[in-house]
Amino acid sequence: GQNIDQPTEMTATEGAIVQINCTYQTSGFNGLFWYQQHAGEAPTFLSYNVLDGLEEKGRFSSFLSRSKGYSYLLLKELQMKDSASYLCAVRDENYQLIWGAGTKLIIKP
């Protein structure tokens, strides 16, 4: 079967750095996405990785290792507004998105 694993919940301090991991086992691989979802709102696109390595976009970076079936989302200089759930999704061989259950990130002052 296909599976995406993420930690259920993480806590971090305002101004700090946090890394949210995602491991996957899917039928084929055509890219990995990270989305942010605030409570009661729609998911919004953060990043896309299809090749190994680090993609940086402002305070957010995403890393991919296809050989290890592993990705992480790195958030720097955490702000209170970063409190949200972060969803990892992999596009499989049929170009369908397989979603993890999400990681709820709690930011404390």
Added chain:
Amino acid sequence: DAGITQSPRHKVTETGTPVTLRCHQTENHRYMYWYRQDPGHGLRLIHYSYGVKDTDKGEVSDGYSVSRSKTEDFLLTLESATSSQTSVYFCAISESENTEAFFGQGTRLTVV
């Protein structure tokens, strides 16, 4: 922001009744999707469409049907609502199967 509108935003319905949710887009994107989101689960694909009158099933399609008669509209119908279909439903669109998806604001459906 991508122009996606879902209606209604909230609905309470009784078991056994049919329910239709609407997704409307103004982006002219080819692909449209219906997902449900439940606590402890990732988003789960119900049905998707890759063009007018072209639809296919997702992983949790039982009890649901869809229609796409125009590029901009994608309808999700619960033929006979059950309590297990209480959920938040999200519509999403994408330009192609390779690009990121943009989501509507969601519909919270409660079946009593």
